[in-house]
Amino acid sequence: MRRLLVLASLLYAAHATASERIVVGSKSFNEGYLLSEVIAQMLEREGFDVERRFGLGGTLICYDALTHGDIDVYVEYTGTVAQAVLKLDTTPTIDELNTALAPRGVQLLHSFGFDNTYALAMKEYRARQLRIATISDLADRHGELNIVVSHEFLERGDGWPGVARAYGLVRTPGGIEHGLAYRALDDGAIDVTDIYSTDGEVARYGLVVLTDDRHFFPEYRAAPLVRTALSQQAKDAMDALAGTITAGQMQAYNARVTFGGISYQEVATELLADRGKRNDRGTSGSIWPSLRHNTGIHLRLTAIALLGAVLVGVSLGIAVYRIRWLAKTTVYVAGLMQTIPSIALLGLMIPLLGIGAVPAITALFLYSLLPILRNTVTALTTMDPVVVRVALAIGLSRVEQLRYVHLPLAMPAIVAGIRTAAVISIGTATLAAFIGAGGLGDPIVTGLALNDPHLILQGAVPAALLAILTELVFEGVERLLVPRHLAAVTHDAG
Amino acid sequence: MSGAAVELIDVWKRFGAQWTLESVDLRCPEGETTAVVGESGSGKSTLLQLINGVYSADRGAVTVLGEPVPTADVHLWRRSIGYAIQGAGLFPHLDVRNNVTLLARLTGRERDFIEQRYRTLTESMGLASDLDRRFPHELSGGERQRVGLCRALMLQPKLLLLDEPFSALDPIVRRDLYDLFDRLRARESVSTVLVTHDPREVLRLARHVVVLRGGRVQQTGPLEAVLREPANEYVRSLWSDRFV
Numbered sequence: 001m002r003r004l005l006v007l008a009s010l011l012y013a014a015h016a017t018a019s020e021r022i023v024v025g026s027k028s029f030n031e032g033y034l035l036s037e038v039i040a041q042m043l044e045r046e047g048f049d050v051e052r053r054f055g056l057g058g059t060l061i062c063y064d065a066l067t068h069g070d071i072d073v074y075v076e077y078t079g080t081v082a083q084a085v086l087k088l089d090t091t092p093t094i095d096e097l098n099t100a101l102a103p104r105g106v107q108l109l110h111s112f113g114f115d116n117t118y119a120l121a122m123k124e125y126r127a128r129q130l131r132i133a134t135i136s137d138l139a140d141r142h143g144e145l146n147i148v149v150s151h152e153f154l155e156r157g158d159g160w161p162g163v164a165r166a167y168g169l170v171r172t173p174g175g176i177e178h179g180l181a182y183r184a185l186d187d188g189a190i191d192v193t194d195i196y197s198t199d200g201e202v203a204r205y206g207l208v209v210l211t212d213d214r215h216f217f218p219e220y221r222a223a224p225l226v227r228t229a230l231s232q233q234a235k236d237a238m239d240a241l242a243g244t245i246t247a248g249q250m251q252a253y254n255a256r257v258t259f260g261g262i263s264y265q266e267v268a269t270e271l272l273a274d275r276g277k278r279n280d281r282g283t284s285g286s287i288w289p290s291l292r293h294n295t296g297i298h299l300r301l302t303a304i305a306l307l308g309a310v311l312v313g314v315s316l317g318i319a320v321y322r323i324r325w326l327a328k329t330t331v332y333v334a335g336l337m338q339t340i341p342s343i344a345l346l347g348l349m350i351p352l353l354g355i356g357a358v359p360a361i362t363a364l365f366l367y368s369l370l371p372i373l374r375n376t377v378t379a380l381t382t383m384d385p386v387v388v389r390v391a392l393a394i395g396l397s398r399v400e401q402l403r404y405v406h407l408p409l410a411m412p413a414i415v416a417g418i419r420t421a422a423v424i425s426i427g428t429a430t431l432a433a434f435i436g437a438g439g440l441g442d443p444i445v446t447g448l449a450l451n452d453p454h455l456i457l458q459g460a461v462p463a464a465l466l467a468i469l470t471e472l473v474f475e476g477v478e479r480l481l482v483p484r485h486l487a488a489v490t491h492d493a494g
Numbered sequence: 495m496s497g498a499a500v501e502l503i504d505v506w507k508r509f510g511a512q513w514t515l516e517s518v519d520l521r522c523p524e525g526e527t528t529a530v531v532g533e534s535g536s537g538k539s540t541l542l543q544l545i546n547g548v549y550s551a552d553r554g555a556v557t558v559l560g561e562p563v564p565t566a567d568v569h570l571w572r573r574s575i576g577y578a579i580q581g582a583g584l585f586p587h588l589d590v591r592n593n594v595t596l597l598a599r600l601t602g603r604e605r606d607f608i609e610q611r612y613r614t615l616t617e618s619m620g621l622a623s624d625l626d627r628r629f630p631h632e633l634s635g636g637e638r639q640r641v642g643l644c645r646a647l648m649l650q651p652k653l654l655l656l657d658e659p660f661s662a663l664d665p666i667v668r669r670d671l672y673d674l675f676d677r678l679r680a681r682e683s684v685s686t687v688l689v690t691h692d693p694r695e696v697l698r699l700a701r702h703v704v705v706l707r708g709g710r711v712q713q714t715g716p717l718e719a720v721l722r723e724p725a726n727e728y729v730r731s732l733w734s735d736r737f738v
Contacts (some may be wrong), residue, residue: 181523390583393546393655394597404596408587434731 022234025062025071025355025436028241028449030257030264031198031222031250033114035075037268039224039238042069045277046237053355053436055445056322059084061350061435063225066106069435070354071225073238077116077220081108083158091218107228109235110242111221114250118159118217119197121207123185134213138192139167144278145191147173150181153194158218160194166216198247200255209247244275257450264450289460293463298439301357301432302425305364310418313369317376317414318402327377342367342428344437360429360437367428368421375417378411419474426467430459440466495561497709499524499653499685500545505554507540515538515709517554522697524559524701526688527679529700529717531693531732536710538689542655545687546572558653573597576651576684580658584630584640590616591626594645601649615644618678620670636667654679654686660695672698693732705729 026036033054040050048185053071056062059080067072082091084102084473098107120135132138138145153159154175163169181193182201194204194389196208245253253271257264257326279438320326340348346364349359383406391405407414433441440459448456497667500522507515522528532538543549544556547568556563567627584593591612598608616623619640630638639659646654660668676699680688688699696717698705703720703730705712713725724730 190526384583386579386581386583387585390577390579391549391585392548393543393572393577393579395569395571395575396597396600397569400569400600404600405585409585 001178008455013244019048020234021051022073022230023053023071024055026052027059027062027074027075028057028434028445029054030200030450031254032075032447033264033446034253034257034268035112035222035273037264038241038271041073041268041272042240042277043111043237043273046233048234053432055354055449056436057347057434061347064116064129064350065341065355065375065436066227068350068354069227070356072207072230072234073224075222076108076225077222078108078111079117079218079220081225082218092407093223093380094223105224105228109224109239111223112241112245112250113243114198114245114247114471115219115221116196116198116247116250117220118153118193118210119188119209119212120192121185121202121209122192123188126191127208127210132210134209134211135163135167135216137212138164139169139211142169142171142192146189147171147192148176148181148184149173149192149194150178150192151175152178152315163216166214172234177322196249198254200251200253200258203248203251203255203476205258205477207317240277241272241275264446269294274488283318288360291458291462292441294438294442294459295466297357297437298426298429300462301360301429301437301439302422305361305429306368306422306425308361308365309372309421312365313417313421314376314414315373317373317380318407321377322367324381327381331370331377334373337366338370342431346431347378350435355436357437360439362434364425364429364432367463368425369382371420371424372414373415375413375420377409379413380406409494413476413480415478415481417470419478422470422474423467426463428472433459479484496523496556498522499528499559500524500528500558500687501555501560502541502544503555505544505556507537507544507549507551508610513709514721515544515551518706518711520704520711520714522687522704524685525623525683526698526701527688528702528704529688529696531690531705532698532706535708536706538691538706539657541706542657542687542689545653546575546577546655566670573601573649574652576646576648576649576654578639578642578654578659580654580661582638582659583629584638584641584645586630589627589629590621590641592640594648596645596714598648605648611648611650613643613677615647618681619674620642634667635663635670637730639663639671640674643678643736647678647684650682651684654684656688658690661690661692666688675699698732705726705732 014356017050024030024036024040036052040052043050045475053065056065056071057075059076061296062071062074062076063085066074071132077096078097079091080087081097081101094108094111097231101107120138122132127133130141132141133272148161154173160173176190176193182205183191184190186205195207195209198289201207202209224239226235253267256262256267256270316330320330342363345363346360349363353359388407391401394402429439430438430441430444433445440463442459443455444459444463445494447459448455498521498734502518502520505515506513527712530541540549543550545558545563547563550563550565585596588596593679594615595608595612595645596599598611616625621637621640621644625637626631630641633641642659646656660671663671680691691695701717702715703717705720706716707728713720713729720729721733
């Protein structure tokens, strides 16, 4: 046993050299993508083998994926680690956070420098006009200003109620959709709103961030959150940009992604080049390789899930249909499964199976099961009772009844169930990207996070085409498998 | 006295709390057609399914040609008993030939036997060979029933059970079918139990009769004897009503 352990650690040590494979994850919003891509490119420069699993939803999914070892690193914010992960009221330093994180096998590396916290902002010219530079300045004059903040900020303890207490702001502001606030500021409809301090919109709309002179807002310093087990070389490579990005610079990079029509990969390359770290790995301009790649993954996810669902659904249907109450219960349970929203089902898979293809296929499998199982059971329980009785009475064995009479009669409904399951799976598989399984959902998730309609279409159009193609293929399959006279006989079973 | 094709001795059968058959004693002579006549709910279909082992009796003994209905591998038992039912119950996904020969092929009968037997039966039942490849939904009701009877006789059964096979047919078709069937049955000399609710059918096809009512046997014996000396008013009314 001990020898085995030694061998394993030797292998591990050998593995943890420059050819070490590192899985980089990201949250699904623009800065998350951008900084994770920066990390990925830095690692590639140093010769590491990098796998990207971007757009993994929010903190919960990313952190879970990290502690399960499904990813090795993603970019997190100190305030989020303190509040969402460690459930602290204060935001300690990175060193203090690392002490608390140590038992969990993860650690924060050095921060990139900037602080992406909540902040209050106003138009630059208006601030100059009114001589407002800090929140204290704002407090002195807030009676004259139209302050409108996002609904979430209005409610959160670390939002308006806290700021108001810290600075003695007495007026309660109005609420607005965050997305509309920038436009309202720009139009002069409102004077002050809450923002994230590195939003690309700050530069775009000519805003100024008011200094939090009483240090009310917790710090949200961005830093790579890594598995402690990673090699020192890998950690060093990711630490190379420590303290080199200011909030203003981050705003500008974010703006280039959000408004400049430049992909986050290209902006990441720029960001590295600006810091003397050229990356020779050119980004491909053509969408075809990624389209082919994503479609391949998409088909694989769907096909494996569907195949499993056919095997299990049809066998289960056959196993239970003779016992009425069991058949009913089985269909009912499979139906319950279907009522779980797909995104929630995918989320539920994470604690059980981590992220990636396995939980995605499992979720798709569970979704595909119902239509196949239900159609199988319904078809087998609604067969012409006279035919069923004859099959029994002329002396066919149980297996023969099933093989030569029941199944052929149920076939049209079963095929129809498989067809429904296939189309549902292809649609639902686009959500699999949220848990890092890839596929055509990848560009959709990224496009949604980056507000990039082109990217969304790169996933949505092929997914829709795939669904239509599946319909057509199954029409052909039905024509082959189901003779006309049978289609008429058992059509109502579906 | 020749042996009994089917014999039931003090047979009881119930579903839930309801007795469907109570103390049934009967004897169907070998080589003849015995009609079990009764209205719906009399237990006559249940009776057939006790004979082919679909149901088992709660009490009493059921034997076919002296052998009791087995409890294991009952499907093998059923293979030696032909079965035809109202509406024929043909397999909709199989053509005429495959409907008739399915079991013969599954039990590994020789091709020559199957072909010859199929040809003999269909010809006797007046089925033209251009129907071989037709599917059930392409046949008339009478044709379907003929195919059903051919299927029942395919494996040269020692006993034939008929569950109102002629009921749903119109009178002219039925009359033709009576003739065809009776001739074929006589040639095959197969013992037959015919369940029916139609007293005229009994007169036309049976030599022996069992009158069943509410799960109890009212009278059993040769047809002439039952007609001559009905055991009770119910039996008398069965035939008298229709001939007044």
